[in-house]
């Protein structure tokens with residue numbers, strides 16, 4: 001392949017990569033190098049022939065297009081091959097295990113997809129008359145009832161569209177509740193190990209964020225937390241199970257201490273997968289918690305969406321929950337909106353989104369909930385924890401498990417880079433794992449562990465799949481300990497070699513131009 005128009009050219013493999021001396025094409029076995037669609041398409045051709053539009057008076061008031069839009073034209077097989085080849089350069093949950101810790105990347109049952117495509121769910125509109133969408137409202141109400149039952153909390157807001165959006169929802173309700181009692185406070189406490197969205201949410205809501213340290217065993221330092229509590233603390237945000245993969249055993253004591261000084265307790269429930277059906281957050285004194293339907297309840301995620309982050313509330317916060325919400329009436333369901341809220345929901349802080357939430361995700365979650373049932377969900381968390389502990393104990397002779405002595409882990413296994421040869425990093429291990437056919441684990445998070453590697457297998461992986469992944473990671477870890485130089489330039493067999501991570505993140509080239517800037521990342 002010659003240098004293409006954008007100036008980009010596939011990197012030539014290094015000598016010794018086993019590519020032989022033949023002409024370099026960028027192709028590798030079943031994987032064909034693929035140019036941009038603008039480079040292979042031709043603006044003069046189209047894949048389909050449309051009859052010319054009948055001449056009609058324009059309704060666009062002078063806004064009609066005056067020149068061709070210059071989209072590349074491809075025949076149908078060319079278009080199909082282009083996108084199929086691109087898709088093969090990516091990794092997917094349908095291709096193999098996704099070990100990303102904190103992400104709960106589980107199999108998405110096809111049944112859920114089938115249900116979400118039923119016309120009665122897929123083709124309804126949020127502005128339809130209420131009496132024509134009783135089934136849709138009933139489904140939202142059904143998922144809401146499952147959320148309150150599983151968490152032991154009395155109320156739920158279904159509209160937030162992701163975990164971070166749910167955090168915002170929870171903190172806005174907390175702020176409304178505090179302001180309603182004339183006690184606006186200024187500080188939110190967040191543990192060191194928290195997901196980055198927690199401090200970001202608190203700061204976005206105008207709070208000053210302060211860290212709570214962790215103990216040597218990876219849990220919130222209760223004594224330090226108590227010492228910091230006071231009349232300026234609006235809330236604490238605790239992730240439970242936490243991002244070290246450990247259950248916060250002191251949660252009840254934390255909640256009691258926060259309530260004693262008039263504060264409220266937010267729980268980041270993204271890791272609910274480890275305890276669903278076993279622990280009810282409401283019993284731990286939590287006031288608000290988001291649930292990631294796109295993690296625990298198997299709706300697809302990745303690539304930015306769609307997600308869904310319902311938030312459950314305690315009695316103290318329920319009156320401040322956002323609108324709208326679905327209520328069961330004697331003969332069906334109704335939507336409580338601004339006009340109807342005055343009756344008993346006057347404290348609501350308003351709306352998170354224009355309409356009712358992510359309907360497609362609700363249908364998928366409902367299918368998952370109903371097909372598992374309460375017993376099945378309990379088994380989900382049991383199997384997820386078992387799988388994570390199997391990973392932890394199959395690798396802790398080779399990889400340092402900083403909290404391995406703290407007892408069994410919950411849904412994810414955490415390792416550090418201690419023991420790697422000088423100059424070898426977690427990044428090298430992650431890149432080498434790509435050569436072994438796996439998506440890398442979560443790395444450098446949580447920050448409390450040096451060179452962290454966080455692995456969450458989920459319950460949907462078989463023992464054979466876990467063994468295959470463990471084998472791959474063992475071989476890479478052995479090479480990192482031995483200081484195998486080839487690791488530093490991995491991946492060797494992926495469609496792209498090692499990118500400049502900073503440049504790729506800071507200056508991504510997202511728009512095709514005739515000439516891409518010379519210094520930009522691929």
Ligand SMILES: *Cc1c(COP(=O)(O)O)cnc(C)c1O
Nearest residue numbers: 102162163164195197268270307
């Ligand atoms: C995934 C996650 C979030 C954020 O959820 P999004 O849906 O990605 O916004 C927050 N906290 C933790 C611990 C998470 O794992």
